Amino acid sequence: MDLIVVKTKEEAAKKAVELIGTELKSGRLQSLGLATGGTMVPIYNELTETDLDFRDVTAFNLDEYVGLDAEHPNSFAYFMNEHLFNKKKFKDTYIPNGKAQDLETECQHYEQLLAEHPLDLQLLGVGENGHIAFNEPGTAPTTKTHRITLTESTIEANSPYFESKEAMPTEALTMGISSILNARKIVLLAFGEKKRDAMEQFLKGNVTDECPVTFLKNHPDVTIITDLERLQE
Numbered sequence: 001m002d003l004i005v006v007k008t009k010e011e012a013a014k015k016a017v018e019l020i021g022t023e024l025k026s027g028r029l030q031s032l033g034l035a036t037g038g039t040m041v042p043i044y045n046e047l048t049e050t051d052l053d054f055r056d057v058t059a060f061n062l063d064e065y066v067g068l069d070a071e072h073p074n075s076f077a078y079f080m081n082e083h084l085f086n087k088k089k090f091k092d093t094y095i096p097n098g099k100a101q102d103l104e105t106e107c108q109h110y111e112q113l114l115a116e117h118p119l120d121l122q123l124l125g126v127g128e129n130g131h132i133a134f135n136e137p138g139t140a141p142t143t144k145t146h147r148i149t150l151t152e153s154t155i156e157a158n159s160p161y162f163e164s165k166e167a168m169p170t171e172a173l174t175m176g177i178s179s180i181l182n183a184r185k186i187v188l189l190a191f192g193e194k195k196r197d198a199m200e201q202f203l204k205g206n207v208t209d210e211c212p213v214t215f216l217k218n219h220p221d222v223t224i225i226t227d228l229e230r231l232q233e
C-alpha cells in the first residue's frame, strides 16, 4: 500500500491524474472506475485540463440513487456529465440506472458489464462512516452490485446537496465490495478531518465490515492520497 500525503486537494488531484495518465499512456487502462462526491471535483477539474485522451477507455461509476435519472441535478449521472463527461470523451460510460423498472435485473446487468470490462483502475472516496461506494457498515465482502438502504450518517453527509433532507433518496444501487476489490489498481482519496476516523481504522485497525474501507487491506495495489497528516503515528 502506498500512502501519499499532500498539503492541498489540488496537489492530490495532480498526483491522482498523474497516476491515471501513467496507466493510460502505458496502454493498461481500458476500463476506469469513477466516483462522485466532493472529493472527486478537484480530480475531474484537473483531468479536464489535461490533454489525456480517454476515447478508448470505458468508464464505470460506482453508484447511483434509486429514483433519480440523469436529468435530476442531484443524480450521480448528472454530476458526472457536468464535471467530466461533457468535457472529456470516453468510449462508453456506464452508471447504474436508479430508475430501472427492475432494480435487481439492473444490478445483475451492471455486474455482467463489469465482468466484460474488468476494471484496470478504480478511483474511490470514503464516507465518514467508512463506506466505500455506498457499501455501508455491515456490508459483506462478497457483495456484487446491489440495492442498499442508506444509513443516517450518509443521509446527514449528503442531504445538504438536496433541497431538503426529505428530498434525498434513502436507497441506492452500488457496486459491491467484491466488485471493487476486483479492480487491478485502486486509488483512494480522503480529504479533511471528517475522514480521519475511517482512515485511521483502515491503516491501523483490523479488517471489519463495521468499517468497509478496511476491506481494501485485502487488495494488493492500493494507493492512498490524502491531506491528513500523522495518520500512521
Ligand code: F6R
Residues within 6 Å of the ligand: 034, 035, 036, 037, 038, 039, 040, 062, 063, 076, 124, 125, 126, 127, 128, 131, 132, 133, 134
Ligand atoms: C460516491 C461514493 C461515495 C463517496 C463518499 C465520499 O460515488 O461512492 O462513497 O466517495 O461518500 O463522499 P465525498 O467525496 O462527498 O466526501
